């Protein structure tokens with residue numbers, strides 16, 4: 370089992386006060402290597418909150434997050450940063466590109482903490498991904514000189530440049546037209562098939578969701594099989 374969420378309870382604010390906002394409520398999920406999972410739910414239902422927990426960006430109030438059987442909620446901050454860099458790719462709803470760097474520099478950033486210089490193979494892999502999502506012509510531009518969809522595609526490449534085992538994507542096609550959304554969907558499916566990347570994506574795009582093999586709906590703080598409603 371790659372990832373297990375066990376009885377996750379998560380809310381915001383001080384528990385047992387009127388300011389507390391419960392979001393996830395006894396949520397369970399089991400993810401096997403190579404799974405392709407989509408999650409839908411209304412705005413505010415907790416999808417980003419859930420991805421943040423899966424990606425060790427936040428900790429649950431109660432419950433456990435196990436990655437390959439290890440409880441990552443007990444990791445120190447430093448251990449978590451290393452764990453994320455080594456195993457995870459994260460496509461954020463807000464793309465979080467660094468404004469002072471070019472597209473290409475932004476994409477190479479996750480390769481730097483590994484302590485070695487970036488190899489030619491790694492650069493070629495980045496260039497392959499950039500070409501696949503159709504932003505080669507923009508590689509020397511900074512985020513302020515890119516369109517919203519180009520920023521999103523840059524963020525996708527950045528999330529994939531380390532060949533993560535688990536890719537967590539928050540509406541990865543949200544800012545894209547149909548043609549570019551299809552190209553990105555194809556890329557994700559190719560990586561899943563050829564590199565064995567496990568995909569968990571929050572999306573309302575039916576074309577993307579339909580390519581996933583498990584579909585869940587976030588409802589009342591729990592995941593329900595979206596076919597059963």
Ligand SMILES: Nc1ncnc2c1ncn2[C@@H]1O[C@H](COP(=O)(O)OP(=O)(O)OP(=O)(O)O)[C@@H](O)[C@H]1O
Nearest residue numbers: 381382390392410411412413414415416417418419
């Ligand atoms: N840091 C925070 N502090 C307080 N409340 C928060 C915080 N982050 C999220 N919330 C609240 O938690 C709920 C779930 O938020 P979340 O971002 O997970 O929703 P979502 O399903 O991703 O929505 P959307 O589809 O709009 O992106 C919302 O009601 C939101 O206002």
Ligand SMILES: [Mg+2]
Nearest residue numbers: 416417462539
């Ligand atoms: Mg969200």
